[in-house]
Amino acid sequence: MRLSVVCGSIKGVRGAPTILHLDMDAFYASAEQAAKPSLRGKPVVVGGIGPRGVVATASYEARVFGVRSAMATAQARRLCPNAAYLTPRFTLYRQVSEAVMELLGRLSPLVEPLSLDEAFVDLEAGGVEPTSAAVRAVGEQLRRDIRAVTGLSGSVGLAGSKMLAKIASEEAKPDGLLLIEPGTESGLLGPMSARVIPGVGPATAEALRRAGITTVAEIGEAGEAELVRLLGKAHGAGLYSMATGHDDRPVVAERDAKSVSVEDTFEEDLTDRTRVQLEIARLADRCVQRLRAAGRSGRTVVIKVRRYDFSTLTRSETLRGPTDDPGVVREAAARLIETVDTTAGVRLLGVGVTGLADYTQEDLFAQAANEAAEALARTPDPEDAAAPEATGAEPVAERPRRWFPGLDVRHREYGTGWVQGSGVGRVTVRFEQPWSAPGRVRTFAVDDPALEPGEPLPLVGAGDQPPGPPAEPSSPEDGEAGEPALPGPSGVGSVSP
Ligand code: TTP
Numbered sequence: 187m188r189l190s191v192v193c194g195s196i197k198g199v200r201g202a203p204t205i206l207h208l209d210m211d212a213f214y215a216s217a218e219q220a221a222k223p224s225l226r227g228k229p230v231v232v233g234g235i236g237p238r239g240v241v242a243t244a245s246y247e248a249r250v251f252g253v254r255s256a257m258a259t260a261q262a263r264r265l266c267p268n269a270a271y272l273t274p275r276f277t278l279y280r281q282v283s284e285a286v287m288e289l290l291g292r293l294s295p296l297v298e299p300l301s302l303d304e305a306f307v308d309l310e311a312g313g314v315e316p317t318s319a320a321v322r323a324v325g326e327q328l329r330r331d332i333r334a335v336t337g338l339s340g341s342v343g344l345a346g347s348k349m350l351a352k353i354a355s356e357e358a359k360p361d362g363l364l365l366i367e368p369g370t371e372s373g374l375l376g377p378m379s380a381r382v383i384p385g386v387g388p389a390t391a392e393a394l395r396r397a398g399i400t401t402v403a404e405i406g407e408a409g410e411a412e413l414v415r416l417l418g419k420a421h422g423a424g425l426y427s428m429a430t431g432h433d434d435r436p437v438v439a440e441r442d443a444k445s446v447s448v449e450d451t452f453e454e455d456l457t458d459r460t461r462v463q464l465e466i467a468r469l470a471d472r473c474v475q476r477l478r479a480a481g482r483s484g485r486t487v488v489i490k491v492r493r494y495d496f497s498t499l500t501r502s503e504t505l506r507g508p509t510d511d512p513g514v515v516r517e518a519a520a521r522l523i524e525t526v527d528t529t530a531g532v533r534l535l536g537v538g539v540t541g542l543a544d545y546t547q548e549d550l551f552a553q554a555a556n557e558a559a560e561a562l563a564r565t566p567d568p569e570d571a572a573a574p575e576a577t578g579a580e581p582v583a584e585r586p587r588r589w590f591p592g593l594d595v596r597h598r599e600y601g602t603g604w605v606q607g608s609g610v611g612r613v614t615v616r617f618e619q620p621w622s623a624p625g626r627v628r629t630f631a632v633d634d635p636a637l638e639p640g641e642p643l644p645l646v647g648a649g650d651q652p653p654g655p656p657a658e659p660s661s662p663e664d665g666e667a668g669e670p671a672l673p674g675p676s677g678v679g680s681v682s683p
């Protein structure tokens with residue numbers, strides 16, 4: 187059996203390619219190259235720089251050497267020893283992300299961010315004429331606007347469904363646009379790896395491969411019954427319908443999100459039970475902060491635990507009614523973590539609330555019962571700067587200043603620059619700005635009083651801004667090192683549908 191297609195078009199897909207998917211190219215690394223003229227055109231790796239660090243992303247120049255997201259930084263260093271290894275600067279990435287999302291918001295009221303660098307936009311809801319020519323023009327203009335406002339490139343996919351639009355932007359990378367003309371979907375998709383279908387991870391791909399299925403076309407040809415037999419009812423049926431293009435998932439604006447979650451990866455595995463409980467309580471509080479910020483409440487509390495061996499599990503508990511009470515969420519999360527064996531070590535913990543509602547049915551009994559516990563458990567400072575974070579940049583608040591590579595600095599005499607490296611009591615700084623020519627390097631003692639942490643400089647629109655002498659001093663706590671969870675494609679620290 188072939189794909190369920192007539193003349194190559196697919197059911198469950200719009201007649202016009204009015205769903206736009208944008209994804210920024212090598213996002214963190216491109217932002218670093220835009221900020222640091224000496225790194226343009228060179229391999230750059232952004233991520234945890236500690237011994238247990240993991241690569242967040244690599245510039246396309248570093249990818250040539252095989253460096254990839256989620257790879258151990260130690261392995262990346264072996265593959266590409268000459269790359270610049272930089273600590274993430276989330277403040278900057280968030281600023282760029284906000285500017286990009288603002289541009290998307292001008293196209294349509296229906297914008298669904300998936301991560302800092304990625305979103306779906308429903309152009310039809312934005313009143314764009316549903317023709318290929320019109321949506322292509324909007325996509326090209328968007329790419330120019332993003333370049334002008336942020337200095338960075340993003341790739342755009344345009345298609346009649348979310349799945350196809352995302353595949354299109356991936357195909358268009360880097361710095362491109364691909365529009366999938368209605369009617370050509372199955373021809374394009376058929377030969378692609380089954381892995382392009384959402385929900386086909388390594389395990390599913392392996393199960394399919396053992397049954398001789400490696401391409402999207404072969405999923406369609408296998409038929410629904412065979413897929414259900416291989417993968418179970420829900421997964422098999424869902425996969426079959428995606429692979430045959432039945433993807434009518436709507437673009438959902440952020441306010442309609444179905445869950446809120448936060449998570450933290452720890453630089454060192456947690457083995458101490460009390461510490462695990464404390465971190466879960468902290469995450470529950472942060473999760474509720476996000477929930478409240480979104481004006482929502484939820485009924486199901488979920489925890490996520492990734493163990494030392496990367497095995498990941500979730501546990502959930504559904505309450506009698508929706509809540510946004512930190513005590514209730516913290517209690518549920520505490521009960522859930524009790525059911526998980528963490529003795530061998532925990533890499534990552536997460537807390538989420540799903541089943542969101544716009545209102546709160548106050549659970550007065552639970553609230554009363556939890557008041558005392560809440561008072562006990564409340565940490566003096568919920569934004570505790572000692573909270574671990576995802577990248578290997580360790581907290582600096584209570585220790586002597588450490589100069590992580592990539593971070594901004596100001597020197598009383600030489601102005602603004604960034605840390606190129608440090609060790610044996612010395613720190614090397616390159617003095618350059620986003621708008622300057624590649625700058626010179628100078629070395630200082632780590633405790634040089636003329637040197638202090640700086641702020642990210644704007645990437646564009648500051649051409650006439652002189653590097654200037656330092657203004658007011660900023661404390662290390664303002665830097666990236668105390669940032670919370672890394673927002674990423676996995677929904678880390680994000681509001682996700
Ligand atoms: P991606 O969009 O997946 O990757 P990218 O933008 O770096 O490169 P591409 O051109 O292929 O889109 O992720 C966006 C950012 O999210 C990325 O720059 C860094 C961060 N990230 C992580 O921190 N960890 C990860 O495992 C991944 C995949 C991304």
Ligand code: MG
Pocket residue numbers: 209210211212213303
């Ligand atoms: Mg990207």
Ligand code: MG
Pocket residue numbers: 209210301303304675
């Ligand atoms: Mg992305």
